[in-house]
Amino acid sequence: MTGALSPEPVVSLRLDRIQYGAHTALHDVVLDVRPGEIVGVAGHVGAGKTTLALAAAGLLGGAVPARITGTVRFSARGWPPASFVFASPWTQLTELGGTVEEEVAVGPENQGLTSGIIRARVDGAMGAAGASPLATRVPRTLSGGEMQRVALASALALDAPLVVLDEPTAQLDPSSARRIAASIRALAASGRAIILVEQNLDLLAELASRVVVLADGAPLATGDPRALLERWPPLDARLGTTTAVAERNAPTYRAPLVVTDDAPGLVIEGLVAGYAGRDVLLGVDTVVPRGAVCAWLGENGAGKTTLARAVVGLVPTHAGTMRVAGAVLDGLPVELRARLVGLVFQDPSRQLFARRVIDEAAFGPRALGESRTGALAMAREALAIVGLEGLHQVNPGDLVPQLQRRLAIAAAMAARPPLLILDEPTAGQDAAGRAWIVRALEQQRSRGAGVVITHDLTFAGRVCDFAVTIARGRVSLSRSDVPFGAAD
Amino acid sequence: MSALEHWNPLTPLAAATFLVVAAYAAPQPAGAIASFAVALGGAWVLGVGRRVSALALAVALPTSALLLTMDALVPGAPGIATHILALGPVRLDVTAVRVAMLIAAQLGAAIAAMGWVVVGVAPRRLTRALAARGLPAWAAYVLVASLEAVPEARRHAVEVMDAQRCRGLNTGGGIVGRVRALLPLAGPLSVSLVSESEERALALDARGFRPRSRRGTLTPIADPRAERVTRALLWWSSAAVLAWRIAVAWRGSAS
Numbered sequence: 001m002t003g004a005l006s007p008e009p010v011v012s013l014r015l016d017r018i019q020y021g022a023h024t025a026l027h028d029v030v031l032d033v034r035p036g037e038i039v040g041v042a043g044h045v046g047a048g049k050t051t052l053a054l055a056a057a058g059l060l061g062g063a064v065p066a067r068i069t070g071t072v073r074f075s076a077r078g079w080p081p082a083s084f085v086f087a088s089p090w091t092q093l094t095e096l097g098g099t100v101e102e103e104v105a106v107g108p109e110n111q112g113l114t115s116g117i118i119r120a121r122v123d124g125a126m127g128a129a130g131a132s133p134l135a136t137r138v139p140r141t142l143s144g145g146e147m148q149r150v151a152l153a154s155a156l157a158l159d160a161p162l163v164v165l166d167e168p169t170a171q172l173d174p175s176s177a178r179r180i181a182a183s184i185r186a187l188a189a190s191g192r193a194i195i196l197v198e199q200n201l202d203l204l205a206e207l208a209s210r211v212v213v214l215a216d217g218a219p220l221a222t223g224d225p226r227a228l229l230e231r232w233p234p235l236d237a238r239l240g241t242t243t244a245v246a247e248r249n250a251p252t253y254r255a256p257l258v259v260t261d262d263a264p265g266l267v268i269e270g271l272v273a274g275y276a277g278r279d280v281l282l283g284v285d286t287v288v289p290r291g292a293v294c295a296w297l298g299e300n301g302a303g304k305t306t307l308a309r310a311v312v313g314l315v316p317t318h319a320g321t322m323r324v325a326g327a328v329l330d331g332l333p334v335e336l337r338a339r340l341v342g343l344v345f346q347d348p349s350r351q352l353f354a355r356r357v358i359d360e361a362a363f364g365p366r367a368l369g370e371s372r373t374g375a376l377a378m379a380r381e382a383l384a385i386v387g388l389e390g391l392h393q394v395n396p397g398d399l400v401p402q403l404q405r406r407l408a409i410a411a412a413m414a415a416r417p418p419l420l421i422l423d424e425p426t427a428g429q430d431a432a433g434r435a436w437i438v439r440a441l442e443q444q445r446s447r448g449a450g451v452v453i454t455h456d457l458t459f460a461g462r463v464c465d466f467a468v469t470i471a472r473g474r475v476s477l478s479r480s481d482v483p484f485g486a487a488d
Numbered sequence: 489m490s491a492l493e494h495w496n497p498l499t500p501l502a503a504a505t506f507l508v509v510a511a512y513a514a515p516q517p518a519g520a521i522a523s524f525a526v527a528l529g530g531a532w533v534l535g536v537g538r539r540v541s542a543l544a545l546a547v548a549l550p551t552s553a554l555l556l557t558m559d560a561l562v563p564g565a566p567g568i569a570t571h572i573l574a575l576g577p578v579r580l581d582v583t584a585v586r587v588a589m590l591i592a593a594q595l596g597a598a599i600a601a602m603g604w605v606v607v608g609v610a611p612r613r614l615t616r617a618l619a620a621r622g623l624p625a626w627a628a629y630v631l632v633a634s635l636e637a638v639p640e641a642r643r644h645a646v647e648v649m650d651a652q653r654c655r656g657l658n659t660g661g662g663i664v665g666r667v668r669a670l671l672p673l674a675g676p677l678s679v680s681l682v683s684e685s686e687e688r689a690l691a692l693d694a695r696g697f698r699p700r701s702r703r704g705t706l707t708p709i710a711d712p713r714a715e716r717v718t719r720a721l722l723w724w725s726s727a728a729v730l731a732w733r734i735a736v737a738w739r740g741s742a743s
Binding site: 057059062063064079080083084086091092093094095096097098101102105106107108109110111112113114115118119122140154155158312314333334335337338339341342343345349350351352353363364367368397411412415 | 612687698701702703
């Protein structure tokens with residue numbers, strides 16, 4: 001719906017309190033969002049950002065059992081009143097569509113539209129989100145970033161007067177993120193109201209006319225994002241936000257890199273690997289020296305995650321060789337490679353299975369033969385590295401996604417592998433969470449080497465010694481300097 | 489690709505329904521066996537023979553073996569049975585063999601016929617075809633979710649298993665080792681399937697899903713006149729066979 005500019009708010013929130021069981025997630029919120037307006041929402045992990053976003057989209061109380069005291073009013077009568085893009089790309093596929101374009105069509109199909117209108121909506125939304133080249137792919141086979149583009153297209157296809165985006169660019173490469181930023185601007189220009197949850201104040205300053213900063217479930221401040229930048233140190237733990245300038249000026253944790261080791265952390269030579277008859281990696285050559293942390297960069301779907309999975313043995317290799325700390329990986333089963341490589345998947349919730357945080361972290365050392373006492377000691381050490389020492393008895397399933405990701409890092413580090421690979425570790429993390437991950441990678445330097453698969457160039461600039469760009473299954477560029485910060 | 493992909497999914501559904509009705513309406517094993525044979529033969533003609541045959545025989549053969557074994561070991565009423573095999577306490581009579589053949593053929597026919605649809609028609613295509621006939625959104629979702637449940641659970645199991653192997657869990661060592669490695673997966677797998685269904689519900693909400701509404705479709709499924717006529721004949725035939733069977737049963741009980 002492309003309603004004309006009107007002074008009437010598209011959504012009016014008067015929320016006294018929102019509770020999940022006995023826990024109050026949000027209180028005392030008064031917010032109106034008008035057509036054409038982009039309102040940013042920032043704050044630390046657990047501040048109530050996602051709850052506010054869900055409430056504004058009218059999604060609380062149904063699939064998400066929450067008790068709302070207050071009102072959420074929409075001016076439009078169409079259905080649905082808002083479309084929503086979730087932070088995690090893996091949890092927003094409906095599975096009603098067998099291909100990407102069918103998945104994008106689910107919303108308009110639910111609206112009961114005719115085929116012609118659905119086709120027009122799908123084509124327009126996929127174009128705006130950069131998902132057109134993925135039209136015939138099976139959604140489940142997409143990379144996280146590609147899936148996020150499909151999620152955005154699916155939301156746009158609804159053509160709702162309010163679009164709520166919860167960290168929509170967290171999984172995207174810089175060029176896709178820029179495209180999404182342009183799409184958001186175009187949506188606002190066409191008269192839609194936008195609520196954008198984001199940790200990155202740079203993006204909010206670029207897009208939003210107004211930012212609501214939440215802290216501990218209540219608004220801490222509201223105003224122009226540039227004014228907020230001047231008012232608070234951007235890495236203030238209460239805000240949880242970050243900016244490229246702030247990270248560039250943050251204390252560097254990097255020691256000067258001295259490459260003297262005869263047994264580098266990781267050596268990959270001529271690697272060809274892929275899935276079921278389709279090679280994704282077409283001859284990868286790269287080296288990560290011992291004591292170094294390397295960034296693997298590249299567009300969504302370039303093969304970065306496939307490379308990581310090939311290193312741990314989850315993707316069949318057809319040619320080439322790989323060594324970690326001097327040990328040859330070729331032919332080693334996955335479980336034996338675990339002594340050499342720790343991998344944290346893009347979606348951490350998929351790799352947590354124990355009932356307590358401490359057991360989750362101790363699983364690796366135990367599986368590799370450590371005594372229970374020894375494994376628990378290693379687990380405690382790893383949990384302390386990522387700042388989870390106070391949560392040993394908590395069920396991992398009860399943690400917020402950001403803490404689940406840090407737990408997954410601790411679980412991979414507990415067995416002290418000489419190589420640690422983190423796939424998109426900063427997605428959804430606030431400033432404090434990012435600092436803990438930086439700390440984990442610094443610890444890893446002393447144990448061997450680290451690899452960070454990321455689109456977050458600011459973070460990479462802060463922690464990585466060099467970068468390798470992967471494109472079309474090969475290393476297209478390897479640079480020894482770290483020109484991040486300015487580059488993003 | 490199965491030949492069924494070129495048809496409106498409701499046509500094989502109607503044909504499969506007719507075969508199932510015919511198999512269960514037949515009073516003699518010969519009728520059920522004929523339905524079974526047509527369903528199996530049809531599956532091969534339609535290009536889904538291997539999987540459908542494996543499915544149907546995996547049910548029909550053990551069922552008949554189980555029924556025959558039970559009859560052989562459990563003594564029936566004395567004096568009325570015509571034994572075709574008598575080895576000490578183990579006796580097999582003609583009626584038991586007929587019943588076992590009838591039940592196995594009926595089950596086999598049902599699985600083979602419905603196998604055309606389950607194996608040869610993409611669930612989402614079937615759902616779209618049913619939606620075009622007025623199937624409400626909730627039923628469409630339940631149908632797709634049910635048909636996708638097994639591959640979904642398998643995908644989850646692989647993900648959790650991969651994560652555990654990446655942290656050193658040895659899942660080798662033969663069947664015992666695998667079972668031992670898989671047992672701890674049961675809990676987290678169930679939890680993740682439940683939480684996934686909650687996430688799916690939220691994702692559906694976010695896409696404007698309303699259980700009782702009628703959905704549109706991106707790509708309408710063709711429904712040529714010839715198929716519509718064939719389907720009408722099949723549905724009417726199914727109804728006629730059912731009516732005949734009920735009438736026969738009613739007459740039998742009345743006399």
